[in-house]
Amino acid sequence: MVERDVSQLPWEATNVEGYEQKWLIRRSGASFKLVRIHAGARFPLHRHPDRTEYAYVLEGVLDATISGQTLRVGPGGFAEIPAGVEHGLFNPGSSDTIVQIGAITESTEP
Numbered sequence: 001m002v003e004r005d006v007s008q009l010p011w012e013a014t015n016v017e018g019y020e021q022k023w024l025i026r027r028s029g030a031s032f033k034l035v036r037i038h039a040g041a042r043f044p045l046h047r048h049p050d051r052t053e054y055a056y057v058l059e060g061v062l063d064a065t066i067s068g069q070t071l072r073v074g075p076g077g078f079a080e081i082p083a084g085v086e087h088g089l090f091n092p093g094s095s096d097t098i099v100q101i102g103a104i105t106e107s108t109e110p
Helices: none
Strands: 017-027 031-036 040-044 051-059 062-066 068-071 078-081 085-090 097-105
Touching: 051 062, 062 078, 068 078
Parallel strands: none
Antiparallel strands: 017 031, 031 097, 040 085, 051 078, 051 097, 062 068, 062 085
């Protein structure tokens, strides 16, 4: 079992302005992190050819664009982003949004 005091983990900068993350699990085939998205920050449209992502909003509000459709997700909201699907995230609120993001790499084996 792995146990971490998440409050003691530092927020790490990403390559996208206004986004910070705390890695909780980072393994081959799977990852789990907290992401802090500052008000007005946008993660541009992109794809993961072999990875399905899951986003669960803890605080704030998030506009998730998935396959050209935008849905607003608030606290307790959940979104699944299948592998290969174009998606992007935007915080339209006036305060930070905190999201749990998990990812599973799709197996190419039967």
